[in-house]
């Protein structure tokens with residue numbers, strides 16, 4: 001046993017280069033900026049993960065993230081390990097007083113003037129759920145006939161582990177200590193006998209909240225405006241430029257007089273240039289004045305410049321909050337292989353790795369429905385007609401899949417990737433043009449169908465990792481130095497597709513052709 005532990009022992013600290021690589025990845029992904037003092041934290045939080053992956057050094061882990069994580073799942077694990085998630089029920093209780101004394105009375109006043117009885121609150125870094133549940137309970141306490149109101153709380157975080165805890169809504173008794181006993185009895189159900197019992201949030205509280213993975217650094221999958229936004233104890237992890245940009249974007253999502261709540265140490269003099277400070281890290285959006293404003297509306301938002309986005313959409317589709325509330329929670333990224341197609345009508349990410357194959361990302365920016373295919377025209381001896389029919393079939397599967405999920409053909413936009421000349425060294429002379437043939441096919445097909453090709457990375461000589469977020473149309477592209485087995489996998493796939501094409505159009509490689517969807 002000791003021998004085994006020694007064999008997979010992990011060094012107890014990261015060297016400079018490894019630490020820099022890991023903190024750069026975290027920064028690029030989340031905006032979280034780790035100081036040199038966080039080196040021990042990085043070692044201790046990641047050591048277990050290295051053991052699970054049977055890796056001996058942090059350098060090997062960096063290599064794993066770079067070369068062996070096509071779906072981005074390990075990058076999400078890195079984010080989950082390195083973000084700090086401390087939170088409590090009724091943390092900084094004065095903010096809930098502002099809900100009761102400012103936000104709810106404002107909404108009542110508007111309702112008395114004939115506006116809808118509606119309240120929208122965003123808990124933008126909700127961690128394990130203590131914050132959005134505290135907001136929900138505070139609102140239920142302040143609105144005696146809450147059922148007559150349309151109340152929705154969006155609770156989001158970049159860390160999928162804490163979101164799962166939040167969504168489960170079950171806590172040990174000590175977590176509930178900050179809550180009044182009356183709230184515990186009214187809004188939780190006790191489960192199990194002592195010791196080891198827990199408290200579960202009641203469904204009527206939970207039903208007010210939609211939990212979603214939203215990375216504050218990326219385009220947001222909604223265009224809602226809020227009566228209040230809680231963005232507490234997360235700005236401290238960002239650098240000054242990132243903080244200012246985020247606050248400008250958040251301010252643009254507040255209604256006039258809406259409140260922005262920040263954490264206790266997140267107050268800064270420059271905030272007073274954008275908001276009216278109400279004290280205790282509460283800021284009120286000023287009424288709009290004619291002329292330019294420093295707050296950013298959804299239409300003015302741009303992805304962070306340090307993010308490696310190819311053809312990143314500058315347009316976040318309009319999604320009403322109730323659409324988000326009704327959508328299923330975001331699952332892990334869907335990784336597709338050669339011959340597969342995946343369509344999503346809900347927030348999520350589709351990933352793939354390409355060599356000579358091509359992938360077309362198609363999306364309808366208005367409905368947010370979109371999908372990706374991954375294919376290559378078949379190898380010889382298929383005649384040119386059969387080869388093109390194969391490609392057309394791959395494209396039609398994607399288009400029909402999107403239309404079946406609510407997308408409009410006339411609004412579709414395309415981004416296309418791949419078609420590298422990877423197989424050329426392995427194949428005979430007349431097969432050297434594989435990548436080029438596929439690129440030419442995609443371009444011609446899109447032109448014939450009048451689908452605008454708004455971004456592309458086609459050709460070249462290196463594999464690509466593609467991450468596509470259909471709801472925003474955003475695509476992240478990473479050039480890989482190599483991709484294990486890719487060349488042999490593509491060769492096998494290409495000869496199989498030749499047989500399928502010669503067999504007269506039965507493209508069994510695309511599973512579930514009825515739906516045009518083979519999302520894993």
Ligand SMILES: C[S@@+](CC[C@H](N)C(=O)[O-])C[C@H]1O[C@@H](n2cnc3c(N)ncnc32)[C@H](O)[C@@H]1O
Pocket residue numbers: 029030031032083084085086087088091124125126127128131156157158159162214215216217231232233234237263
């Ligand atoms: C210290 S917790 C704060 C929780 C809660 N707001 C509170 O004040 O109790 C910070 C949270 O911010 C989240 N976070 C960090 N970077 C983020 C990003 N780019 N987008 C969304 N959430 C992020 C972390 O995952 C973590 O759950």
